[in-house]
Amino acid sequence: MFDAKHIAAQFPALQQQVNGQRLVYLDSAATTQKPQCVIDALSHYYQQQNANVHRGSHSLTAHATSEFERARETVTEFIGAQSSKEIIWTRGATEALNLIAQTYARNLLRPGDEILVGEMEHHANVVPWQIVAEQTGAKVVKIPMTQECQFDLASFNRLLTDKCKIVALAHITNVTGTRQPVEEVIASAHKLGAVVVVDGAQGIVHEPVDVTQLNADFYVFSGHKLYAPAGVGVLYGKQALLEAMPPWHGGGKMVEKVSFAGTTFGELPGKFEAGTPNVAGAIALMKAIQWYQGLDQHALATHIHQLVEKTKTALEQLDDVRILGYQPNASVISFVIDGVHHQDVATLLDQQGIAVRAGNHCAHPLMDALGVTGTIRASFAAYNTIEDVESLVAAVEKAVDML
Numbered sequence: 310m311f312d313a314k315h316i317a318a319q320f321p322a323l324q325q326q327v328n329g330q331r332l333v334y335l336d337s338a339a340t341t342q343k344p345q346c347v348i349d350a351l352s353h354y355y356q357q358q359n360a361n362v363h364r365g366s367h368s369l370t371a372h373a374t375s376e377f378e379r380a381r382e383t384v385t386e387f388i389g390a391q392s393s394k395e396i397i398w399t400r401g402a403t404e405a406l407n408l409i410a411q412t413y414a415r416n417l418l419r420p421g422d423e424i425l426v427g428e429m430e431h432h433a434n435v436v437p438w439q440i441v442a443e444q445t446g447a448k449v450v451k452i453p454m455t456q457e458c459q460f461d462l463a464s465f466n467r468l469l470t471d472k473c474k475i476v477a478l479a480h481i482t483n484v485t486g487t488r489q490p491v492e493e494v495i496a497s498a499h500k501l502g503a504v505v506v507v508d509g510a511q512g513i514v515h516e517p518v519d520v521t522q523l524n525a526d527f528y529v530f531s532g533h534k535l536y537a538p539a540g541v542g543v544l545y546g547k548q549a550l551l552e553a554m555p556p557w558h559g560g561g562k563m564v565e566k567v568s569f570a571g572t573t574f575g576e577l578p579g580k581f582e583a584g585t586p587n588v589a590g591a592i593a594l595m596k597a598i599q600w601y602q603g604l605d606q607h608a609l610a611t612h613i614h615q616l617v618e619k620t621k622t623a624l625e626q627l628d629d630v631r632i633l634g635y636q637p638n639a640s641v642i643s644f645v646i647d648g649v650h651h652q653d654v655a656t657l658l659d660q661q662g663i664a665v666r667a668g669n670h671c672a673h674p675l676m677d678a679l680g681v682t683g684t685i686r687a688s689f690a691a692y693n694t695i696e697d698v699e700s701l702v703a704a705v706e707k708a709v710d711m712l
């Protein structure tokens with residue numbers, strides 16, 4: 310039995326009222342709330358440890374640098390990377406995906422090459438590939454989804470030819486929570502010499518990740534979806550790929566020697582970390598990972614899946630409510646109320662203290678495929694309870710009656 314109420318009590322943001330009602334936070338796929346221990350790690354850093362890292366010659370900077378690199382080691386172990394050199398700090402998944410597109414892909418792609426991208430992808434895993442395709446004369450090819458909002462593996466294998474150099478897909482998608490077949494995609498792509506970029510923004514927080522076992526070439530995620538602050542994220546890349554890539558941004562730390570006659574670049578991971586990094590964010594992400602690893606992962610997953618299942622069963626009883634792309638064992642559920650704009654529903658829910666997301670969820674192609682302009686999405690995390698489900702369903706029922 311997963312004690313979500315005990316978990317929720319660790320989250321200061323969840324103790325507040327919104328519009329005079331208990332906050333029911335069901336938007337964790339957008340960003341999770343933060344446990345007190347993570348908040349404390351941030352404030353402790355700025356109260357006691359703050360210094361720039363890898364620069365300077367005093368005790369504070371030495372300590373801050375060792376904590377910063379300990380955070381990198383923590384991420385290395387958390388995702389099963391072979392070396393901490395394969396862990397690049399970014400602002401988040403979006404920046405990591407753009408970094409890969411503008412270094413690995415831009416350096417590799419030639420006219421006529423193809424980048425295969427899933428139809429359900431978040432814009433962060435579509436637009437960077439469109440930009441680099443425009444820059445290089447390559448082509449982005451859509452991998453269609455099935456009617457059941459699953460990754461269409463048969464179509465993928467048909468589209469996969471030796472023209473394909475890169476495949477980009479989410480581990481878990483953000484609108485329907487579809488767990489995509491990354492293992493099969495990686496095996497097929499590698500047979501043709503293509504690399505696979507896995508967008509782990511949702512996956513990292515809903516199942517154990519072992520990038521070595523997965524054999525992913527790149528895996529990206531954001532700290533803020535993993536109970537850590539916004540502004541810190543991770544790009545994992547196989548060391549051989551990262552070594553061969555040109556740098557992303559120029560500046561301090563990423564160089565070996567700068568002269569106007571020419572500049573040589575630093576080693577991994579610094580080559581991709583120009584400028585002063587988000588030291589506090591990295592240290593807080595370390596704390597978030599340590600906190601998260603303290604949870605019973607099986608019990609947590611079972612708990613979240615039960616909450617989503619109960620939500621589905623209850624919403625299905627309501628007139629005009631249509632659930633879209635439901636996936637067993639997902640952490641999110643998306644639905645519409647026929648004849649009512651999704652934003653109006655979210656506003657009514659908000660007036661009852663219930664925080665969900667409405668709109669296209671940065672997934673226009675998926676909305677087009679579903680034939681809607683947007684959905685209402687409820688997304689669940691470790692702190693959500695059955696009472697949250699009951700509050701959501703009662704509020705949706707009220708919205709159906711009112712609108």
Ligand SMILES: Cc1ncc(COP(=O)(O)O)c(CN[C@@H](CS)C(=O)O)c1O
Nearest residue numbers: 338339401402403431433483510531671
């Ligand atoms: C699958 C997937 N891929 C990339 C991103 C971007 O993450 P950033 O931390 O913003 O860089 C997200 C973020 N999805 C949020 C905000 S749009 C959502 O409400 O669904 C995502 O879900």
